[in-house]
Amino acid sequence: xxxxxxxxxxxxxxxxxxxxxxxxxxxxxxxxxxxxxxxxxxxxxxxxxxxxxxxxxxxxxxxxxxxxxxxxxxxxxxxxxxxxxxxxxxxxxxxxxxxxxxxxxxxxxxxxxxxxxxxxxxxxxxxxxxxxxxxxxxxxxxxxxxxxxxxxxxxxxxxxxxxxxxxxxxxxxxxxxxxxxxxxxxxxxxxxxxxxxxxxxxxxxxxxxxxxxxxxxxxxxxxxxxxxxxxxxxxxxxxxxxxxxxxxxxxxxxxxxxxxxxxxxxxxxxxxxxxxxxxxxxxxxxxxxxxxxxxxxxxxxxxxxxxxxxxxxxxxxxxxxxxxxxxxxxxxxxxxxx
Amino acid sequence: xxxxxxxxxxxxxxxxxxxxxxxxxxxxxxxxxxxxxxxxxxxxxxxxxxxxxxxxxxxxxxxxxxxxxxxxxxxxxxxxxxxxxxxxxxxxxxxxxxxxxxxxxxxxxxxxxxxxxxxxxxxxxxxxxxxxxxxxxxxxxxxxxxxxxxxxxxxxxxxxxxxxxxxxxxxxxxxxxxxxxxxxxxxxxxxxxxxxxxxxxxxxxxxxxxxxxxxxxxxxxxxxxxxxxxxxxxxxxxxxxxxxxxxxxxxxxxxxxxxxxxxxxxxxxxxxxxxxxxxxxxxxxxxxxxxxxxxxxxxxxxxxxxxxxxxxxxxxxxxxxxxxxxxxxxxxxxxxxx
Numbered sequence: 001x002x003x004x005x006x007x008x009x010x011x012x013x014x015x016x017x018x019x020x021x022x023x024x025x026x027x028x029x030x031x032x033x034x035x036x037x038x039x040x041x042x043x044x045x046x047x048x049x050x051x052x053x054x055x056x057x058x059x060x061x062x063x064x065x066x067x068x069x070x071x072x073x074x075x076x077x078x079x080x081x082x083x084x085x086x087x088x089x090x091x092x093x094x095x096x097x098x099x100x101x102x103x104x105x106x107x108x109x110x111x112x113x114x115x116x117x118x119x120x121x122x123x124x125x126x127x128x129x130x131x132x133x134x135x136x137x138x139x140x141x142x143x144x145x146x147x148x149x150x151x152x153x154x155x156x157x158x159x160x161x162x163x164x165x166x167x168x169x170x171x172x173x174x175x176x177x178x179x180x181x182x183x184x185x186x187x188x189x190x191x192x193x194x195x196x197x198x199x200x201x202x203x204x205x206x207x208x209x210x211x212x213x214x215x216x217x218x219x220x221x222x223x224x225x226x227x228x229x230x231x232x233x234x235x236x237x238x239x240x241x242x243x244x245x246x247x248x249x250x251x252x253x254x255x256x257x258x259x260x261x262x263x264x265x266x267x268x269x270x271x272x273x274x275x276x277x278x279x280x281x282x283x284x285x286x287x288x289x290x291x292x293x294x295x296x297x298x299x300x301x302x303x304x305x306x307x308x309x310x311x312x313x314x315x316x317x318x319x320x321x322x323x324x325x326x327x328x329x330x331x332x333x334x335x336x337x338x
Numbered sequence: 339x340x341x342x343x344x345x346x347x348x349x350x351x352x353x354x355x356x357x358x359x360x361x362x363x364x365x366x367x368x369x370x371x372x373x374x375x376x377x378x379x380x381x382x383x384x385x386x387x388x389x390x391x392x393x394x395x396x397x398x399x400x401x402x403x404x405x406x407x408x409x410x411x412x413x414x415x416x417x418x419x420x421x422x423x424x425x426x427x428x429x430x431x432x433x434x435x436x437x438x439x440x441x442x443x444x445x446x447x448x449x450x451x452x453x454x455x456x457x458x459x460x461x462x463x464x465x466x467x468x469x470x471x472x473x474x475x476x477x478x479x480x481x482x483x484x485x486x487x488x489x490x491x492x493x494x495x496x497x498x499x500x501x502x503x504x505x506x507x508x509x510x511x512x513x514x515x516x517x518x519x520x521x522x523x524x525x526x527x528x529x530x531x532x533x534x535x536x537x538x539x540x541x542x543x544x545x546x547x548x549x550x551x552x553x554x555x556x557x558x559x560x561x562x563x564x565x566x567x568x569x570x571x572x573x574x575x576x577x578x579x580x581x582x583x584x585x586x587x588x589x590x591x592x593x594x595x596x597x598x599x600x601x602x603x604x605x606x607x608x609x610x611x612x613x614x615x616x617x618x619x620x621x622x623x624x625x626x627x628x629x630x631x632x633x634x635x636x637x638x639x640x641x642x643x644x645x646x647x648x649x650x651x652x653x654x655x656x657x658x659x660x661x662x663x664x665x666x667x668x669x670x671x672x673x674x675x676x
Contacts, residue, residue, distance in 0.1 A: 230432065254439075255625075264610050
């Protein structure tokens with residue numbers, strides 16, 4: 001099969017890979033019908049992470065079940081499925097508490113930017129989509145697989161809800177879908193930090209009521225100005241840098257909630273400032289699986305249309321161009337077709 | 339009046355101070371009937387903070403209202419009252435959300451280790467005690483003023499409750515009363531970290547079901563051992579050092595809650611580890627005022643007896659010896675009498 005491999009920073013190639021096979025009786029093999037490039041794929045691309053090269057890329061996917069292991073009971077070949085970026089049994093104590101990304105059996109995936117993928121703990125990991133999604137719904141489901149699920153978790157972690165003012169740091173796909181999640185959760189006002197006209201427009205389409213172009217302490221000052229000097233009730237952090245984390249914490253009122261999902265590279269949180277901020281801080285790798293059933297339902301009933309975050313669609317053979325476009329911020333989110 | 343002044347690290351003196359007077363119509367003057375020395379008073383005592391010397395000491399108190407300003411409506415001279423270490427209006431949006439320690443008018447107190455004290459925003463800050471407390475209840479109310487209220491907040495922030503395993507880092511008065519709070523909140527198991535026999539005994543009397551003597555990663559390993567490898571649901575952090583914070587975070591399962599109330603000196607939280615821990619982190623200066631009415635009721639009905647944390651009682655003229663005893667860990671908590 002064909003699949004995307006990163007050989008080092010900036011070096012993305014599409015190559016022949018061995019077709020995956022069932023290894024455990026709880027596995028399923030799926031034919032990937034669409035995949036995408038994640039903001040987090042840019043960390044190794046930019047040299048901010050140094051993994052064991054080469055690495056098969058991709059952890060977002062929708063597809064059709066091809067084959068199931070002997071112990072898989074909830075899926076059958078032909079089912080249209082969506083999963084998230086961690087395989088999880090969905091039965092352990094941590095999963096049952098809603099933290100499937102930290103399942104005691106949590107395991108990553110072997111690169112879903114490929115024609116086929118092996119999904120461990122298939123019963124726990126995959127969610128069957130009722131019926132046959134149309135093209136728009138496929139895009140939505142693919143978004144649910146990671147960026148929507150992650151933005152949703154961040155908004156939940158930030159306790160977005162009725163009567164709340166929610167601020168969102170980061171105008172990438174996750175941040176933008178954090179805006180959508182905050183709207184769906186009933187937030188009264190949603191402030192999106194963004195200085196890019198196209199992303200501002202998308203943020204507004206997802207429910208942002210205010211746009212703040214300033215960053216850092218100047219951005220914080222604008223949020224304070226909009227909230228009677230107090231700060232937002234809820235802040236979604238979807239970048240993962242020192243500046244973005246401090247902007248998020250400082251934009252939050254005492255007793256408010258920061259939901260952070262940007263992978264925190266080179267971040268050191270100063271203890272005294274955090275202490276006196278009095279905020280709640282919660283985040284980490286999003287337990288997307290917790291939200292997938294509800295998200296699938298919202299998407300299949302056309303209640304939400306998160307797939308509009310994909311602004312570039314490329315055949316998998318052109319994956320390298322997709323990485324370049326996201327790296328250079330020419331694209332917010334790239335969909336790969338097969 | 340007589341009052342305690344710290345002139346520099348280790349230099350505590352009892353001196354004549356000017357009697358406080360009403361400055362604002364929302365003030366009250368109280369005659370302090372008991373005060374105490376706080377673990378946080380040891381930070382400047384040990385040179386870990388460098389305030390503008392000299393500083394009047396003390397922020398925990400119970401007493402009798404002597405005089406009220408023109409706008410005070412809920413108190414009258416002769417009322418027995420308890421307050422906490424921040425004055426707060428209890429009417430602003432932040433107070434109404436339960437974060438009185440971050441009231442938009444929050445202000446510290448001018449040293450309550452003294453015969454009299456001026457309490458700003460008296461209606462918001464002070465809680466009237468019904469009837470006349472006996473000596474044991476006075477000790478309990480004095481504990482409620484800070485250490486109990488703080489331990490209680492930490493246990494609430496850690497979401498201690500039925501079915502939960504709660505671990506408590508720190509066997510000072512706040513940590514010990516965090517144990518009591520976890521018990522009152524219905525925790526199933528309570529693990530106290532302590533290597534001092536007297537404090538272990540007190541922890542058990544407050545509801546600890548397990549004692550762990552190891553610290554750091556060895557202590558974390560014992561908590562994991564007791565929790566099927568997962569970690570505690572809830573962890574109270576009541577020390578405020580890098581080691582104690584990391585011990586608390588690492589003792590918590592993914593999706594669990596850390597409630598931290600130790601003033602975080604020289605703490606830098608590593609972003610990536612915090613991210614992948616998946617814990618909830620909440621803490622800061624405890625909004626003791628939120629809990630005071632309930633705590634007063636529990637104490638006046640003899641449902642809890644937090645005053646047993648006081649293991650040394652001294653007349654105010656011997657305050658310096660009280661500081662030494664706490665600094666040298668000869669005393670857990672020192673009560674000052676007048």
